[in-house]
Amino acid sequence: MPPKSIASPPPTNGAYQDRIRTQFAALKGMRRFDDLMSASIRLKDDAGYLLCVSELHYDDDEIITLLGKWREEAITFHNKFPVTFEGTKRWLRKLLLDIPDRILHLGFAGALNEEGLMEFDNVVRGVQKVRPGIMALATQAVLAWAQATFEPRGFYLKTLDNNTHAIQFYERLGFRRAGQYALRRVQSGQGFDHVPVPAGDANPPDRYFVRMNYEPGVRLAAPGR
Helix, strand or coil: CCCCCCCCCCCCHHHHHHHHHHHHHHHHCCCCHHHHHHCCEECHHHCCEECCCCHHHHCCHHHHHHHHHHHHHCCCCCCECCCCHHHHHHHHHHHHHCCCCCECCCCEECCCCCCCEEEECCCCCCCCCCCCCHHHHHHHHHHHHHHHHHCCCEEEEEEECCCHHHHHHHHHCCEEEEEEEEEEEEEECCEEEEEECCCCCCCCCCEEEEEEEECCCCCCCCCCC
16 A cells, blocks of 8 residues: 555755755665665565666666667657667666666656656566566555655656556556646657647647646555556
């Protein structure tokens, strides 16, 4: 069951932001596997554990290749582009390790803000045929870890409106719809992206982002993913 205090306000927003900067940097800076294991997030029922993606992984070609493979196979993201080893390594450095308020066990982003909110982001299931319900256990565990460690005011996420599987999965975990944002699909070379509909664009949107806010105290239903 998700922690009941998930929406409680932090003592001060400054203290919350300090914890984000310090803890994210410490975790992402780890270069020894033993250190990562000691800081891992354990799942209930001995289902496994979550490791933070860190400097250790940046020099691991096998991990870079695996991350690229998982991203290439993902079909529910709002953007798609040719995935290469070099591009994945650049992403790991420039858009994860070097971003002070972004971290990847499952994924948090945009955590340095005046509202004291953490965005649940960049969730990818790499290996499909594993224990049923493990993604639900992992999501609960990382939310509980973030609440205990950083005391944010809350969590939210964005997913495409046609990703009904994800929406239902997050609803079972306590997230609730809190609005939507119109998107325009933009083709770019061999890929595409969805961007906010520009001002003055009166054409029907191509898709919507559904925003979902986390609500505490909702019991997990059947394993979902």
